[in-house]
Amino acid sequence: MNKQSNTYTIFYAIIMVVIVAAVLAVVAAWLKPIQQVNIDTEKKSAILGSVSLYNAEEASNDPAGKDAYVDKAYKEFIVDAFLVNSKGERVGDATAAFTVLGELKVAYAAEASKRELPVFISKDKAGKVNYIFPVYGKGLWGPVWGYIALGGDLNTISGVVLDHKGETPGLGAEITAPEFEGQYIGKKIFNNEEFVGVVVTKGAGSSEGNDHAVDAITGGTITCRGVQNMVVGCMSDYVPFIKKTQLK
Amino acid sequence: MENLLSIFVRSIFIDNMVFAFFFGMCSYIAVSKSVKTAMGLGVAVIFVMIVTVPVNYLLNVYVLSPGALAWISPEYASIDLSFLSFILFIAVIASIVQLVEMIVEKFSPSLYNQLGIFLPLIAVNCAILGGSLFMQEREYANIGEATVFALGSGIGWWLAIIGIAAIREKITYSNIPAPLRGVGITFIITGLMGIAFMTFLGIEL
Amino acid sequence: MSNKEKEPFFSAKNMKLLTSPFGANNPVTVQILGICSALAVTAKLKPALVMSLSVMVVCAFANLILSLMRNTIPSRIRIIVQLVVVAALVILVDQFLKAFVYDVSKQLSVFVGLIITNCIIMGRLEAFALNNKPWPSFLDGIGNGIGYGIILVVLGFFRELLGAGTIWGYKVIPEAVYDFGYENNGLMLLPPMALISVGIIIWIHRSRDKSLIEK
Numbered sequence: 001m002n003k004q005s006n007t008y009t010i011f012y013a014i015i016m017v018v019i020v021a022a023v024l025a026v027v028a029a030w031l032k033p034i035q036q037v038n039i040d041t042e043k044k045s046a047i048l049g050s051v052s053l054y055n056a057e058e059a060s061n062d063p064a065g066k067d068a069y070v071d072k073a074y075k076e077f078i079v080d081a082f083l084v085n086s087k088g089e090r091v092g093d094a095t096a097a098f099t100v101l102g103e104l105k106v107a108y109a110a111e112a113s114k115r116e117l118p119v120f121i122s123k124d125k126a127g128k129v130n131y132i133f134p135v136y137g138k139g140l141w142g143p144v145w146g147y148i149a150l151g152g153d154l155n156t157i158s159g160v161v162l163d164h165k166g167e168t169p170g171l172g173a174e175i176t177a178p179e180f181e182g183q184y185i186g187k188k189i190f191n192n193e194e195f196v197g198v199v200v201t202k203g204a205g206s207s208e209g210n211d212h213a214v215d216a217i218t219g220g221t222i223t224c225r226g227v228q229n230m231v232v233g234c235m236s237d238y239v240p241f242i243k244k245t246q247l248k
Numbered sequence: 249m250e251n252l253l254s255i256f257v258r259s260i261f262i263d264n265m266v267f268a269f270f271f272g273m274c275s276y277i278a279v280s281k282s283v284k285t286a287m288g289l290g291v292a293v294i295f296v297m298i299v300t301v302p303v304n305y306l307l308n309v310y311v312l313s314p315g316a317l318a319w320i321s322p323e324y325a326s327i328d329l330s331f332l333s334f335i336l337f338i339a340v341i342a343s344i345v346q347l348v349e350m351i352v353e354k355f356s357p358s359l360y361n362q363l364g365i366f367l368p369l370i371a372v373n374c375a376i377l378g379g380s381l382f383m384q385e386r387e388y389a390n391i392g393e394a395t396v397f398a399l400g401s402g403i404g405w406w407l408a409i410i411g412i413a414a415i416r417e418k419i420t421y422s423n424i425p426a427p428l429r430g431v432g433i434t435f436i437i438t439g440l441m442g443i444a445f446m447t448f449l450g451i452e453l
Numbered sequence: 454m455s456n457k458e459k460e461p462f463f464s465a466k467n468m469k470l471l472t473s474p475f476g477a478n479n480p481v482t483v484q485i486l487g488i489c490s491a492l493a494v495t496a497k498l499k500p501a502l503v504m505s506l507s508v509m510v511v512c513a514f515a516n517l518i519l520s521l522m523r524n525t526i527p528s529r530i531r532i533i534v535q536l537v538v539v540a541a542l543v544i545l546v547d548q549f550l551k552a553f554v555y556d557v558s559k560q561l562s563v564f565v566g567l568i569i570t571n572c573i574i575m576g577r578l579e580a581f582a583l584n585n586k587p588w589p590s591f592l593d594g595i596g597n598g599i600g601y602g603i604i605l606v607v608l609g610f611f612r613e614l615l616g617a618g619t620i621w622g623y624k625v626i627p628e629a630v631y632d633f634g635y636e637n638n639g640l641m642l643l644p645p646m647a648l649i650s651v652g653i654i655i656w657i658h659r660s661r662d663k664s665l666i667e668k
Contacts, residue, residue, distance in 0.1 A: 009527040016534065020335070020541045027545055028331040031552040038555035106315075142386040165385060268644050273488035274572040331548060334566045335540040342533055371532065374489040374570040381563040427659035428652070430667035431485055435652035442645030 041067045043101055044074040050147040050161040051122045051130045053077050080121040086113045088240030104136035104145060108234070115237055122149075130158050131245075133238050137230025139167050140222040144175065144230060150189070154242045157198070160184040162227065172223030183207070183214040195239050197232035200224045252396045255388075259400030265375050266408035267442035272375030276409055277434055286413035289370075290406030294399070296348065296370050297379050300341050301398035304380040305391050307336060312384075337380045345371045375405050412438060471592045474600030476662070480573045481604040482655045483665060487573035490564050491605055492647040498621050501609030502602075503557045507550070507565065509598025511542045512574050516582040516594035518542075523583050535578050536569065543568045573597055608650055616641030 002008060048054035053073060062069035083092030083100060092100075097118035100107050107117055120132040129152045136145045146162035160181045167173040174180055187198045188211045200207075200216045207213035216224040265271040272293070279289045310316055312333050317324035349367045353360045370376060379401050388394045415437055424433050480486045487508070494504045518538055519526075526534050547565045550558035558565065568574070577597055582590040613619055618626040618637045626635070640646050659665045 003525070003527050004529070009530055012525070012527055013530060013533075016537060020537055021332075024331065024335075024541060024544055027548055031548045034552040035548070035555075038552065042555070270489050270492040270644065270647070271567075273492070274486055277485050277488065331544055334544050334547070334569055335537065337566075338536050338540050338569050339533070342536055371536075372570045372572060372575050374567050377570045378489075378563065378567060381566045385563055425656070426666050427663075428656050432652050432655040432659065435648050435655065439645040439648035439652065442648060446643070446645065 037067055039102070040098075041070045043098075044070045046161045046163065047120055047132055047134075047147055048073055048077060048122075050132055050149040050159045051077070051124065052159055053122065053124060077122045077124060078120055079123045082119060083116045084119055084238070084241040085116050086237065086240060088242075088244040091116055092118075101134055104134060105143065108136050112237065117234075117237055119238070119241065128152065131242075133235065135230050135234035137226050137234065139164050139175075139226040140172050140220075142167075144223065144226050146227075146230070148184075148231065148235065150242075154246050155188050155190045157184045157187045157189065164223070167220070167223045172217070172220040174217045174220060175223060175227055180214070180217060187211055187214065189235055195236055197235050198228075199232065200228040252393060255393055256396050256400040259397050260404040260407065261445060261448040264404040264408060264442075264445055265378065265401050266405060266438070267445045269378065271378040272373045272405055275370075275373050276405075276412070276438075277431060280409055280413040280416055280434070283410060283413045283417060286409045290409045292367060292370055293373065293375060293405050294402030296341070296345060296367075296376055297398045297402035297405075298395060299348065300344050300376060301379050301383050302391055302395050303340055303344065304337050305383055305388070305394040307340065308333065308384050312336065333384060337384075338377060341376055341380070342371045375401070408438075408441070411441060467589055467592050470589055471596040471599075474596040475603060476600075476658075477665075479600045479604065479658070480576075480597050481601055482651070482658050484573075484576070486576050487571045487601055488651070490567050490571055491601065491608070492644070492651065494561060494564050495605055495608040495647060496612055496616065496642045497560075498606065498609040498613045500557055500560045501605040503550070503554065504561060504564065505598065505602030505605045507546045508568055508571060508573070508601055509595060511539065511546060511568055512577060512598040512601075513591050513594035514542055515539050515574055516577055516590040517587050519578050520582040520585060520587040520590035526583075531583075535575065539574055539578075540569050573601055604651075604654065607654065608647065611650065612641045612647065616646075 045054045045056075045059065048070070054070070059066045059069045064072075081094040081097040082090045083097050085091045097120065100116065100118045107115060110116075118134055120134075122130045122132060124130075130149045131154060132147050132149045134145070134147055136143065138144065142165040144162065144164040144167070146160060148157060149159040150156065151158040162175045162181055164173060164175060167175065184198060189195060189197050191212060196212050199213045201210070201213045202216050202221065204215055204218070207215050259265075263269070266273070266276055275289060280286050308316075310319060312329050314328040314330060315325045316329070317327050345367055349360075352367075379398055382401075383394050383397060386397075388397060412434065416434065419433070419437075428436070474480055478484070481488065481491055490504060490508070494500045515535075515538055519535060522534070522538075543566065546568070547558070550561070550565065577593060581593045585593070610620065613621075614625065615638050618624060641650075
C-alpha cells in the first residue's frame with residue numbers, strides 16, 4: 001500500500017483521531033467522579049475554614065482520609081444551606097446551594113434582580129451560629145473567590161477565606177495568607193444600618209481604627225482592589241436577606 | 249480601553265513570557281546567537297501569537313468550556329469538553345502555522361525567505377501554546393482583551409530575544425570562564441535581565 | 454516479542470540509553486531542551502518532583518507508542534501525529550493528577566499542558582523513537598525523563614531550602630539560625646534566580662566534564 005497517497009493519509013488521520021477521542025472520553029468519564037470529590041472537598045473545607053472549624057493537619061492525619069474527614073465535619077457543623085433571591089427569600093434547598101457554589105460565576109453573571117445566591121449556616125460545638133456567604137470576583141489575572149462568615153448579629157465578620165486562580169506569587173497571591181485574611185476578623189459591614197462593606201486602603205496601618213477597611217498588600221494593589229469590589233459588590237446582593245433575618 | 253492598555257503593558261513588561269514564565273526558552277537560547285535571526289523568529293512569534301490566541305479563544309468560549317455547546321441546542325448545555333482543550337489548542341496552532349507558512353510562501357516569497365525556516369519551529373514553541381493556555385486560565389472577558397494579550401505577549405517575547413541576542417553579540421570577545429561560555433552565561437544574563445524587568449512590578453495600572 | 458537478535462532486555466547498549474542522559478548527555482544542561490517547564494515549577498520541591506514524574510511517563514510512553522507506529526506514519530502528517538499522541542498522553546496525565554493529587558495539580562496549572570511542547574519529548578521522538586525498536590525507545594524515554602527530573606529536583610531542593618527554609622513543606626532550618634540573623638533569601642523563589650541557578654549548574658557540570666565546554 002502506498003503510504004504517501006492522499007487516501008492513506010486521510011484514513012490514517014481519521015482512525016487516529018477516533019481512537020484518541022475514544023480513549024480520552026472513556027478516561028475523562030471514569031475519573032470525573034473522583035475529581036468532583038476533590039473539588040467538593042476543597043469547597044467544604046474552605047466553608048469550614050471561614051468559621052475556623054477546619055484544621056488542615058488533623059484532616060490529612062485522619063485515618064479515614066481527608067475527604068471523609070471534611071465530609072463528616074461539614075455534615076456536623078453546617079446545619080443549614082439554601083439559596084436566597086434578590087428579595088431575601090429562600091428559594092432553594094441545600095443541594096441547590098452546593099450546586100450553585102460550583103457555578104458562582106454564572107450565578108453572578110445574571111441580572112442583579114434575578115440572582116439566586118447560596119447561604120450556609122454553621123453552628124459550632126458551643127452553639128455559636130455563623131452565616132457564611134460565598135463571593136466571587138475578578139482579580140488581576142483571573143477569578144478570585146472566597147467565603148465571608150458573619151457572626152450571629154449579621155454585621156461583624158467572624159472569618160474570611162480567600163482563594164484565587166493565578167495571581168502573582170508573593171504579591172497578589174498573598175491574599176490567601178492568614179495575615180491578610182485575618183485583618184477582616186472583627187470588621188463590620190454595616191455603618192448604622194447602612195451597608196458599606198469592607199474596603200481596602202493603601203499603606204500598612206492605614207486602615208487602623210477603621211471598622212470598614214483593611215490594609216492592601218504592597219505590590220498587589222489590583223488584586224486587592226478586585227477583592228474589595230468582590231466583598232462590597234457581592235455582599236450587597238445579600239443585604240435584603242441580611243436585613244430580613246436581622247428583623248426576626 | 250484603560251483595561252486593554254493595562255493588559256498590553258502588563259503582558260509586555262511585568263508578566264513577560266520569558267522572564268516571568270520561561271516560555272519558549274528552548275528556541276530563545278538556540279536562536280539568539282545573532283540579532284538578525286532573533287529578529288526573524290521574534291516577528292514570527294508575534295505574528296503566530298495574534299492569530300492563534302483569538303482562534304483558540306473562540307474555540308474555548310463556543311466549544312470547550314462547560315456548557316459552551318448550549319448555543320447549538322440547550323440539550324448540550326451539560327456537556328463539558330474542557331479535557332480536550334490541550335489537544336485542540338495544539339492542533340489549531342500546528343495547522344495555523346502550516347497555513348501561514350503556505351500563505352506567506354505564495355504571496356510574499358521575500359518574507360518567506362526570512363521567516364520560513366522559523367515557522368515549523370514555532371509549532372512547538374511553548375510561548376505560543378502558553379499564550380493560549382493563559383488566555384483560557386485568565387478568562388478574558390472578550391476577544392479584544394485576548395487579542396491584546398496575545399500582541400503584548402508576542403512583543404514581550406520579541407523584546408527579550410532581541411535583547412539577549414544583542415548582548416550575546418557584544419560578549420563574543422569577552423573573557424568568560426571556559427565552562428560558562430555559550431549557554432551558561434546566556435542563562436545568567438537572562439536571569440539578570442529578569443531582575444531588571446522586575447522593577448516594572450511596582451508600576452500601577 | 455519477536456526480537457530476532459535475542460538481545461537481552463538490559464544489555465550494555467540498552468543500559469547506556471538509560472543512563473547517558475543522567476550526566477554526559479543530560480537533556481537540560483547539555484542539550485538545552487525542555488527548559489520552559491523546568492524552571493517554572495521548581496520554586497518548591499513537591500511540584501518539581503510531580504512535574505518530573507509526569508514528563509518521564511509522557512516521554513517514555515510517547516516514545517513507545519510512536520516507535521510502534523513508526524512504519525505506518527505518513528511522512529506528511531508526521532509532526533501532527535506526534536503532537537496528537539503527546540497531547541493525548543498529557544491529557545491523561547492531567548486527568549490523573551486532578552483526580553489523585555489535586556493540590557499539586559492546582560499549583561502546576563498551565564504547566565502540565567506545556568509538557569506537550571516540551572522540546573525533550575518532541576526531540577526524542579524525532580531523533581530516536583522514529584528510527585528505533587520499541588524497547589530501546591522506551592528506555593531512552595525513561596532515561597531522558599530521569600535526566601530531566603534530576604535537574605528539576607536539584608533546582609527545587611535548593612530554591613525551596615534557600616528561599617523558604619523548608620524542604621517538602623517542612624521547616625528544616627532551625628529557629629536558632631534565624632536568631633543569629635539568618636534570613637530566607639526570597640529572591641530564590643522568584644523567576645530570575647531559577648535562570649541563574651541553571652547557569653550555575655551548567656557551570657559546575659562543565660567544569661567537571663571538560664569535553665562539554667563550547668569553543
